[in-house]
Amino acid sequence: MDADRRIATLASTQHGVFHLRQAIDAGLTRRAIQHRIAVGRWEHVHREVVRISGAPETGRQQLMAAVLGCPRGVAARQSAGRLAGFSHLPPDDGRPHVLRSHGASHHLVGVHVHQTRCLPDHHRTVIDGIPVTTPERTVFDLAAELRPQRFRRLVDELLAASQVDLTRLERVHAELARRGRTGSRLMGVVLDERQGGYVPPASELEARFVALCQRRGLPVAERQLRAPWTEDVGRGSERVDMAFPEARVLVELDSWRHHSSMAAFEADRRRDQLAAAAGWRTLRFTWRQLTADPDHVVAVLRAVLERPGHL
Numbered sequence: 001m002d003a004d005r006r007i008a009t010l011a012s013t014q015h016g017v018f019h020l021r022q023a024i025d026a027g028l029t030r031r032a033i034q035h036r037i038a039v040g041r042w043e044h045v046h047r048e049v050v051r052i053s054g055a056p057e058t059g060r061q062q063l064m065a066a067v068l069g070c071p072r073g074v075a076a077r078q079s080a081g082r083l084a085g086f087s088h089l090p091p092d093d094g095r096p097h098v099l100r101s102h103g104a105s106h107h108l109v110g111v112h113v114h115q116t117r118c119l120p121d122h123h124r125t126v127i128d129g130i131p132v133t134t135p136e137r138t139v140f141d142l143a144a145e146l147r148p149q150r151f152r153r154l155v156d157e158l159l160a161a162s163q164v165d166l167t168r169l170e171r172v173h174a175e176l177a178r179r180g181r182t183g184s185r186l187m188g189v190v191l192d193e194r195q196g197g198y199v200p201p202a203s204e205l206e207a208r209f210v211a212l213c214q215r216r217g218l219p220v221a222e223r224q225l226r227a228p229w230t231e232d233v234g235r236g237s238e239r240v241d242m243a244f245p246e247a248r249v250l251v252e253l254d255s256w257r258h259h260s261s262m263a264a265f266e267a268d269r270r271r272d273q274l275a276a277a278a279g280w281r282t283l284r285f286t287w288r289q290l291t292a293d294p295d296h297v298v299a300v301l302r303a304v305l306e307r308p309g310h311l
Contacts, residue, residue, distance in 0.1 A: 003027040013129050015064045016055025020048045046108050064130050066096040066111040073100040074124055075132040076114060077141050083127045084135055088154040099133060118176055136168045140176055143183030153207050155190055166194060205253045206241060208290050216298045219244060229274040247305050250275055250282045
């Protein structure tokens with residue numbers, strides 16, 4: 001295989017870009033490289049990074065080029081979060097975020113280059129061919145950028161989806177936290193709050209309900225409780241969104257996306273009927289009510305919770 005074919009094969013695994021040292025390793029001289037750039041077969045993205053002309057320009061190509069442009073660099077922070085599918089991230093300003101080990105200054109036009117004194121191999125992974133920080137390291141780094149409420153929701157969503165592990169988050173925090181390191185304190189507080197059998201909200205809707213109850217001084221609801229009727233029908237894995245066991249009250253949070261079909265409507269009615277037969281009341285609140293009419297939600301909850309056992 002000649003050098004050009006080797007480079008084309010390599011670039012196909014790197015979103016159409018490659019570093020000049022990779023071209024040299026493939027057998028090309030500096031003069032041969034400059035000729036290919038001069039005639040338009042390749043074009044510069046950064047000083048030492050080029051793309052094959054005609055390769056589709058994508059966000060992942062831009063990110064890969066930024067990573068290649070930083071020795072031992074990895075996609076990080078918001079870029080790593082987007083690559084891993086995180087929600088609750090700040091608006092994208094179009095500039096990739098790259099993390100590299102602390103050392104000589106390394107500037108790339110149009111790239112946020114962050115430096116760190118701690119970037120061990122176990123904080124690195126690969127997504128779609130792009131070197132990137134692990135989900136847990138990404139979470140730690142984002143603690144320096146996000147407001148506390150948004151950061152808490154990010155952590156809860158990732159825990160609920162099993163995208164991160166609490167033990168690994170604690171390990172990363174122990175490795176990186178030190179006095180003065182931005183984000184360390186928030187990360188520590190959030191981890192402490194999530195000990196002792198903590199169940200993260202499974203959705204943004206649940207997170208908003210929990211936050212509303214906390215702000216208004218309502219009792220703490222149990223989340224993802226086994227449905228109280230399951231012992232009778234042998235479906236022990238069925239769960240309810242929220243429950244106030246002492247008052248025998250269930251709370252189901254309905255979004256149009258998940259409850260817009262006739263089958264979902266029928267299933268919800270059946271759950272409500274089974275709950276009533278088991279001696280529990282069901283309250284259903286919608287996204288619109290939680291966001292546009294929280295006073296109504298609070299008033300209904302207070303009235304019902306103050307009359308336990310009244311059906």
